[in-house]
Amino acid sequence: MILSHFTALLVFALFVSTVFALITKNEPREQFRYGVFVFLSFLAVAFVVGWIMYPLPL
């Protein structure tokens, strides 16, 4: 199986944010909001770090 880097990131963020939300919050509404927050945070950090690394000669 070959996923693109972005798809692999999306799937990873989805699973991890789901587990984090269920572990840290108790009410379904809180779990959903926290899960979405963690998921979007994963994406935002990936974009920011990606653009920071873009000009580096790696």
Added chain:
Amino acid sequence: MDQPNSHVQSTAGELKKMNMATTIAICGGGWLIPGLAHILIGRWIRGAIFAACVLLMFAFGLAMHGKLYDLEFDEPLHVFAFIANIGTGLPYWIAGKLNLGIGTMTWASYDYGTTYLWVCGLLNYLIVLDAFDIAQGRKP
């Protein structure tokens, strides 16, 4: 004032706290089979979601040609990867018996697959600790 560890609210609404031996047995089961601890406590939906997340991550990791680490004393830093991998429990040993998780470094998704395999094990440790807290009445 309530003692913080004095009770747990079950799904039926009554308050109870499991004894330590039962709690450890449940947590052991949850380590071997991801999600089982929550199912045994009575949190069916939560346990099913945890099981799906961990097992799907494990399957994705193997499908992406990730590597499962064994205990190797000549490579001391691999111990940390091994500890992360065995967090998955029985699926780790089953994959080893089936010769899966050998890892193909030249495969494009090798790094992602290996990371998936580490993280699903580490998530299962957190899930077991969550089950321990619930069984001991430290969280609802």
